Amino acid sequence: MRDFHFPGRSPVLACNGMCATSHPLAAKAAIDILERGGNAMDAAIAGAVLLGICEPQMTGLGGDCFVLFSPAGSDEILALNGSGRAPKAAQAAELRARGLTAVPLHGPEAVTIPGAVDAFCTLSEQHGKLGLDTLLAPAIHYADQGVPIAPRVAFDWPESAKALQGHGRRHYLLDGKAPQVGQIFRAPGQAEVLRRLARDGRRAFYEGEVAEDMITALQALGGVHEAEDFAATACDFTTPVSGRYNGVDLVEHPPNGQGATAILMLNILSHFDLPTMDPFGAERAHIEAEAAKLAYDARNRIIADPNSTTRLAHMLAPETAAKLAALINPKRAMVAAAPLSEAVHKDTIYITVVDRDGMAVSLIYSIFHGFGSGIASDKFGILLQNRGAGFTLEQGHPNEMTGGNRPMHTIIPGMLRENGKVRMPFGVMGGAYQPNGHARMVSNLRDFGLNPQAAIDAPRCFSDSGAMKVERGYSDAVRQELADLGHNVSIPNEPIGGAQAIVIRDDGVLEGASDPRKDGCALGY
Template structure:
């Protein structure tokens, strides 16, 4: 139990349904959907699409998603890959010949085909209860009427506004400037897109005028996209990957997401007595940082489009984790592993919903960098992701850019089982930080007995490209000791990630936690 002398959040408790996400209007919308007879999938989609209006710098209908879900009355976890592919005509050799060494972040070449809308339509049709029109109605209403900009959103918007190009500046700036806290943002073009999708389904987005609007903007920016690339976009069912950590089983989305990185990291940490360490001490941060370097190095070499990932079993093998753990010196930091093979970002939303029947949804949805590519379609103002920056241009690498191929993604939804029972959908936003965040969350829960809210609130650290980022929640003494161990320590300008979780009690009580690093909350009824 938290100390009520200090600021903090209590867990949210309810029995009929629960949502935890990064904006209160989206959480309220999800609960409204549950109260009117929708299930957890209906509610998660409604909240996620609305988050694209609440937090347009983080996500939107021009982006991708990954989903884990457990059907009502089941402890099975299923996965849907709603990530998009590179346009068929694009190839790494084209960019190498042009003198590029990486995919340019804010170019049309970084835009993979947004596939979240196809995923949402598929999930609504196959698992939802109230229909797409009802699910999209809240986002349509808010996109037309507008949403007051929340404090964290305004902070991020101001930092990322420089990324907006051309027509995107008209759609996402107010009088040429990033909106301030409380100013109202409207997206009438996106409202019209959602109205058409509500009426005619995914084809309204991927064919005809809407697809042509996106393709025209991309072609004008030098992209090789075609309407056929959009017509061919499809979300695919996939099989989750999982690994035990102490008394928990952590379930992750398979490649091309980086969930396997979180599992490898947990397997490395399992070789140490983490529970015997001070949860806020330097020893734990050091071991976690060293394990992170090793796990991320494996990720950079092995993870890619599922059809090109061949070493997944090796990454998940306990023998691999044991060999890597043996490389860690408890008294000295190792040199950083090679730089990340994809561009680092922190811009993502996550939503989790559990309904009264026990369906649990873990959904993550992103446009990659702040405001994605910075390119928006002229008529409808659809901001397009830059997930293609997740490819490498290294010839022969599993994650090499190729037409029709999916890039390695940083976004990962999570789910936890305990003794075979699904007990907690969870997610930790924050780009490259996410596997480290998943591992730390699971460790906080089982090594230190924290409730979901306390596990989320606890300070974070992240070894990132030779820098150990240590939040202000740690003491100066801890930072000094880490520096003595050889780490290059910095306090990051922006807090690390943003987490959401819902614990499902055996007695039916739902316990929600939401990250104070974001504007959102957990709500139940």
């Protein structure tokens, strides 16, 4: 139990349904859907789409999603890949011929076909109850009427807005400026798109006027996107991957997501006696950082389009983790792996919902960098992701940009399973940090006995591209110890990531936890 003398958050407890996400309006919309008789999938879709209006710098209809879910009455975990592909005419060789060594972050080359809308339509039809028209109603309302800008969103907006260009500035700035806390943001063009989706389904987005609006914006900037690329978009059901750590199974989405990285990282950490360490001391932070360097190096070599990821079994093998763990010097930091040519960043939303029948949904949805590519369509203001920057231009690499392929993705939903039962859907936002965040969350719970809210509240650190980012929640003494071990220590301007979780207890009570680094909350009924 937390010390009530100090600021903090209590877990949210309820029996009929629970949502945890990064904006209160989306949490409320999800609970409203549950109270109307919808299931967890309905609620998660309704909340996620609304988050694209509440946090447009993070996500939107022009983005991708990944989903893990467990149907009511079952402990089976299913996975859906709602990430889009590069247009068929995209080729790394053409970019290399132009002298490029990486995909431009804010050019049409980085725009992959949005996959989330197709995923939401598919999940609603196959696993929802209420119908897409009901699920999109909250987002339509707020897109028309407007959303007051929340504090964390206002904090992120000015820096993210530097990416906006052309129509993007008109649709996502107020009088040419980033909105302030409490100012109203409206998206009438998106409201119209949502109304068409509610009426006509996925073809309203991937064919006809809405698709033409996106294609025109891209082709005007030199994009190779065609109508056939949009019309051919299709999500895929796939098989999750999992790994065991300290009595619990971590279930992750398979490639092209980077979830296997979290499993490898925990496999490496299992070779160290973490429970004897200070959870917020330098020793644990150092071992975790070294494990992250090694796991991420493996990710960079292996994770790619599902058809190109051929060494996943090797990545998850116990002997691989054992060999990597042996490389860690407890007294000295190793040189970080070479920086990625493919881009990684932090801007993502996550929502988890559990309903009274036990259906659990873990859904993550993103446009990648802040405001994605910065490219928006003219009429409807659909902001397009820059997920194509997740490709490499290295010839022959599994993750080489290839027409029709999916890039390596940073966004990963997670679930924990204990004794064969689904115990906790959860997610940790933060781009490249996400596998490290998943591993730290599991370690906080299992090695140090923290409850989910305390595990989320706890300070974070992350060895990222040669820099050891250490939140202000750590002491100066710990930072100095890490520097003495050879880490290049800095305090990041922004907090590291954000997390949400729901524990499904044996007594039927749902326990929600939400990260104070974001504006959101856990909400139940």
